[in-house]
Amino acid sequence: MYQGRLEEEKARLEAELATLGRRNPANPADWEALPPEGEREADPNDTADLMEGYGENAAILNDLEIRYNAVLAALGRIEAGTYGTCTAGGEEIEEERLNADPAASTCKAHMQ
DSSP states (O other): OOOHEEEEEHHHHHHHHHHHHOOOOTEEEEEEOOOOOOOOSSSSHHHHHEEEEEEHHHHHHHHHHHHHHHHHHHHHHHHHTTTTTTTTTOOOOHHHHHHHTOOOOSSSSOOO
């Protein structure tokens, strides 16, 4: 049940990440933001708009990448047979918590 949800979220996140950036050629586990599509004019106002758009893309990409890595880690815990066990204290993660966030790595007591 959770693996399917995580696989779906992974695919959705990869698609979203690809609209804002690309995999870093030097580190394929990392994503780097790309400037928004548009004409490359020499006008300073256009350049400022382009840089602002890049900053927005970078911020959104960062949030997506954090979630993407959490989903990958959860899938890794499924593969390792440790899924559903709190990584902070070893307790079982509550089903209610996993239903709300299948990528959760801690129980309610160890939530950050």
